[in-house]
Amino acid sequence: MIPVNIAERLARLSPSPTMAIDAKVKSLLREGKDVINLTAGEPDFDTPEPIRNAAAAAMERGETRYTPAGGTAELKRAVVARVKADTGLTYAPEEILVSVGAKHSLFNAVMALVSPGDGVLVPVPYWVTYPEQVRLADGVVEPVPIAPERQGVLAVEDLAARLGPGTRGLILNSPSNPSGAVISPDGLAAIAEFVVDHDLWVLSDEIYGRLVYEDTVQCSIASWPGLRERTILINGVSKAYAMTGWRIGYAAGPRPVITAMANLQSQSTSNPTSIAQAAAVEALTGNQASVEAMRRRFDERRRYALGRLNRIAGLAAPSPQGAFYLWVDMHQWIGREIRGRAVANSDDLAFLLLEEAGVGVVPGSGFGVDDHFRISYATSNDLLADAMNRLEQLLGSQ
Numbered sequence: 001m002i003p004v005n006i007a008e009r010l011a012r013l014s015p016s017p018t019m020a021i022d023a024k025v026k027s028l029l030r031e032g033k034d035v036i037n038l039t040a041g042e043p044d045f046d047t048p049e050p051i052r053n054a055a056a057a058a059m060e061r062g063e064t065r066y067t068p069a070g071g072t073a074e075l076k077r078a079v080v081a082r083v084k085a086d087t088g089l090t091y092a093p094e095e096i097l098v099s100v101g102a103k104h105s106l107f108n109a110v111m112a113l114v115s116p117g118d119g120v121l122v123p124v125p126y127w128v129t130y131p132e133q134v135r136l137a138d139g140v141v142e143p144v145p146i147a148p149e150r151q152g153v154l155a156v157e158d159l160a161a162r163l164g165p166g167t168r169g170l171i172l173n174s175p176s177n178p179s180g181a182v183i184s185p186d187g188l189a190a191i192a193e194f195v196v197d198h199d200l201w202v203l204s205d206e207i208y209g210r211l212v213y214e215d216t217v218q219c220s221i222a223s224w225p226g227l228r229e230r231t232i233l234i235n236g237v238s239k240a241y242a243m244t245g246w247r248i249g250y251a252a253g254p255r256p257v258i259t260a261m262a263n264l265q266s267q268s269t270s271n272p273t274s275i276a277q278a279a280a281v282e283a284l285t286g287n288q289a290s291v292e293a294m295r296r297r298f299d300e301r302r303r304y305a306l307g308r309l310n311r312i313a314g315l316a317a318p319s320p321q322g323a324f325y326l327w328v329d330m331h332q333w334i335g336r337e338i339r340g341r342a343v344a345n346s347d348d349l350a351f352l353l354l355e356e357a358g359v360g361v362v363p364g365s366g367f368g369v370d371d372h373f374r375i376s377y378a379t380s381n382d383l384l385a386d387a388m389n390r391l392e393q394l395l396g397s398q
């Protein structure tokens with residue numbers, strides 16, 4: 001083999017830490033093993049029919065060529081209208097960039113904002129991608145643990161405790177993956193004031209913003225005074241419209257940052273798929289009833305899964321107010337044995353649940369917390385019930 005040196009910036013990039021368990025779940029499923037997969041970060045619903053039809057119609061019309069690199073004018077207008085409806089904020093089309101999924105929007109934003117050595121506050125638990133993207137940009141990840149009494153909801157005091165001389169920005173994710181925690185309007189107001197006082201920028205990942213439960217109020221931090229000009233709001237169609245495979249995300253923010261992001265995109269991926277953009281126009285501007293229908297189904301499953309899970313020995317989860325995950329505290333199992341196998345951390349327990357009970361969960365290690373795991377309840381009621389029965393059988397009830 002010809003020796004090839006991998007560039008230093010990629011040599012230090014970790015593959016997704018959830019890959020090991022993911023590979024194991026998939027190989028067991030391929031072998032036809034009886035496994036219930038609760039690891040997926042995506043809705044189990046099909047993309048609603050009007051959205052699929054819009055893609056087919058675009059294809060028939062011959063919309064199969066390059067579009068402007070940062071998205072079609074029509075989709076940018078649709079994003080402007082959707083952001084206005086969701087947050088009350090008014091953006092110009094020049095302040096919008098459409099990318100290949102929200103992950104790509106985040107990547108463009110991190111590349112545009114983070115200079116070498118810049119500190120970025122990243123609340124823990126974090127979505128696995130944030131620290132890796134910051135490191136890729138030669139930034140310094142400043143993890144922000146959330147005080148235990150806050151049940152996973154970030155508060156300004158947590159941020160203040162971690163602010164350093166080199167801190168330049170904050171990555172906010174409410175509702176959160178993996179915890180489902182949602183920061184209240186009062187909490188966001190205090191964080192907004194802190195951000196202005198310390199002259200930080202904010203990357204606000206609001207991809208789960210349409211999926212909130214009970215009387216939870218979803219707000220964008222960009223709507224507080226002084227925040228619009230220092231916030232990049234990130235969203236997309238993957239979660240709310242069951243469109244993970246279509247790969248459409250977007251960013252809204254101050255024009256100079258959006259322009260820098262668009263320049264990067266024009267020299268890397270160019271435009272997101274033309275047909276997927278046409279589908280996203282229908283998703284964002286068409287009848288929103290399917291979003292509410294899916295949200296209600298998620299809510300039923302959330303209540304069911306939470307009730308069952310909190311009766312299983314040694315496990316506990318707070319009631320998540322958004323997204324479609326339970327963030328399960330398993331610290332009581334650490335240092336103990338299950339069927340003769342030692343549990344030292346979340347990876348051990350995740351492999352054990354998979355191999356002994358046939359239930360796939362994501363260990364918390366990848367999210368920065370090694371005594372938790374994540375369950376996705378974006379699966380059928382029957383499978384959820386079966387999974388909870390299996391966990392209860394293996395671990396016992398309380």
Ligand SMILES: Cc1ncc(COP(=O)(O)O)c(C=O)c1O
Pocket residue numbers: 041100101102103104127173176177205207235236237238244248249
């Ligand atoms: C918090 C968070 N942000 C962004 C994304 C990426 O979404 P997309 O499919 O639009 O790239 C995900 C997907 O899992 C996510 O959980």
